[in-house]
Amino acid sequence: DTEVTQTPKHLVMGMTNKKSLKCEQHMGHRAMYWYKQKAKKPPELMFVYSYEKLSINESVPSRFSPECPNSSLLNLHLHALQPEDSALYLCASSQRTVQGPRELFFGEGSRLTVL
Amino acid sequence: KQEVTQIPAALSVPEGENLVLNCSFTDSAIYNLQWFRQDPGKGLTSLLLIQSSQREQTSGRLNASLDKSSGRSTLYIAASQPGDSATYLCAVRPMIYNQGGKLIFGQGTELSVKP
Numbered sequence: 002d003t004e005v006t007q008t009p010k011h012l013v014m015g016m017t018n019k020k021s022l023k024c025e026q027h028m029g030h031r032a033m034y035w036y037k038q039k040a041k042k043p044p045e046l047m048f049v050y051s052y053e054k055l056s057i058n059e060s061v062p063s064r065f066s067p068e069c070p071n072s073s074l075l076n077l078h079l080h081a082l083q084p085e086d087s088a089l090y091l092c093a094s095s096q097r098t099v100q101g102p103r104e105l106f107f108g109e110g111s112r113l114t115v116l
Numbered sequence: 117k118q119e120v121t122q123i124p125a126a127l128s129v130p131e132g133e134n135l136v137l138n139c140s141f142t143d144s145a146i147y148n149l150q151w152f153r154q155d156p157g158k159g160l161t162s163l164l165l166i167q168s169s170q171r172e173q174t175s176g177r178l179n180a181s182l183d184k185s186s187g188r189s190t191l192y193i194a195a196s197q198p199g200d201s202a203t204y205l206c207a208v209r210p211m212i213y214n215q216g217g218k219l220i221f222g223q224g225t226e227l228s229v230k231p
Contacts, residue, residue, distance in 0.1 A: 046218055105150060105160075105162065109158055110158065
């Protein structure tokens, strides 16, 4: 099973709403990632969790708040977003070894539209 | 600063052709290189991962090579099919980011295989 599951697939929210994106994997991976992707652009890294601890925050605005409740789950809490935050949000996971992270596996993404 | 370039940006070929997608990177200090496929509006599917100590990897009709010293990788697709139509992305994991797992992506090659 090399599956990363993301919910919801589509989300429309107003600028004053609070919503969350969820990601789950059961591959035993201990590194999990959030990426943001705009149309016709490559994914941009937002956050990395390693062993349930935040290890990288790519200077993401505080209106995006990540959470890793356990080794299988990763959430992205959204609050007071702007229309320019509309994008495809991708979750990924990878195994960690003594040599570092291995192959990344991505979910299908959550398409976010901010009105 | 590591930069990844993919040429061409778009490619259209008739069904059955063998084709080569190119990826170049500016800093040879990488841990690994990964090729992905992305269908429109979908997540990324991992195709092949090449560790820095390896020269090539094969999976079915796909073969990826890595020449770290010259900063190049190629993805060879044999006997192309319409179902191969997608955007192909390469990404490198720089040594400096190894423990954090950050990938640097190219802009992608949009492939169209005509029946």
